[in-house]
Amino acid sequence: MHHQKNPNELSLLHAFTVQAKEKEIILIYFTPEMINQSKIHGFFYENGHWELRETDYPEVIYNLSFYSKKDMQLLQKLKETTPVINFPPIDWVDYYELLCDEAEFNQHLVPSLRIKTSGQFLRFLENYRRILLKPVETKPNLQLLFERKGDTFLVRHGKHLLEQNQEEVRTLVRNKIVMEDYYIQPYLLCKTLDGKEYNIRIKLQKNLKGMWIIQSIIPCLSQQVDLINISEYKALPIQIDDFLKQQFGKFHFQLKSQIKQFSNLLALKITQTNGVFLQTHEIEIVMVLDDLQNFWITDVTSPSLIHSMGNSDLEAVKNQISYALALINK
Known part of the structure; x- marks a missing residue:
């Protein structure tokens, strides 16, 4: 489906x-x-x-x-x-609230808050110059970026850019949260050496024994400058080792090892803590890396895209079909 x-x-x-x-x-x-x-x-x-x-x-x-x-x-x-x-797990904000008190995870979590009022939004914006307004449901086309510029605000929605005052922003946010459930988080700039925005997506999958394994680690690049829309990030035709080496030089091996270890721990922790997650077959962790090589988790979701990345995905398809047959034959 x-x-x-x-x-x-x-x-x-x-x-x-x-x-x-x-x-x-x-x-x-x-x-x-x-x-x-x-x-x-x-x-x-x-x-x-x-x-x-x-x-x-x-x-x-x-x-x-x-x-x-x-x-x-x-x-x-x-x-x-x-x-x-692949029954959908709980949403990202619930994960954030679950993990933010855990010392091994909270230093890597981008602060996220489920928003109830426009005043709450404006108070959050006082602490961070750029923030994302993101739908709780998987609707990337509804995502907006707000950037404070003195007494005014720049609002990006896909390819569109608006300049608004505080009352206009308040009205915009109020209208949005009446129609959909949203959360907010700081926007962390994550760019390649040549200035293009990117993120890294780690896809984990349960094997037939119910253990989490990393199926792929994929660098994804924004297709347009300043386009704030996660659906417009496309997988790069490059292995993660080569990508990290290009961007971080001699630190690439250490970074990959940290990403893999953290991703496995995250999947295991959520599995142990929340029963809904036990029915989820795959998850995708979205992270960004700052200039100091710290990684930040911006989202955890069930994959809703099918990428073609070669042999690793072919093995994933084999595992998915074997997993389905195992359920039928129980």
Whole structure:
């Protein structure tokens, strides 16, 4: 299950079709909108292309959809009769509140606060010159960046830039939080040596024994200057070792080791602390690195994108299908 309506736009789906054929299982691709009370209007890959037809519910669902309230309600209902791999965990702010009192984690967490009022927002902005207003649900196109410039504020939304006074900002924020649940956090500049914005995404996956393993560490680059929209960060065609060596020289090996160790500890801690997380098959940790080589966690989520990064993702697909078969055969 994925939010992308056209399966042809997800290149890595080919690896799923190949592995499904090898395992002699039927693969169905569908979006939440394709589900009704008892049937699914899903895509089947046959004769070299995707064909749409009606079918019964599958024996197991691998979820890669966005996590809106509507999707969550649907998944909860599906889970009553069908195993769901990659069931969404709690949101990032809950993770932050869970981990901020833990000494081994809090020094790497970007301060994050669930916002209830516009006054709360403005007080937070007094302490940080740049802050992000981010939706609790996975809706990256709703993310805004606010930057204080004397008595005025610059507001970035995707490619758009506005200059507003304090009352205009207050009204904008009030209108936003009435419609959606938002949180705020300081915006940390994270740029390559040639000035391009980037982040690093660590994807972890449970193996068949239920243990967390790092499936990939991917540097992602913003496609436009000053574009504040996480969905516009694209995976670079470079291994993390080479990327860190380019950016941090002799410190690259130490940095990678710290990132891997921290990511495993984070996944393990949340698993032990929150029962909802036990039903999650994959997580993605988003981090940035500052000029002093400190890393900061800005988000923890279930992956909603399929990247094509070579052999590591092929192994991930094999593991996902094996995991699904293990659930069916329980």
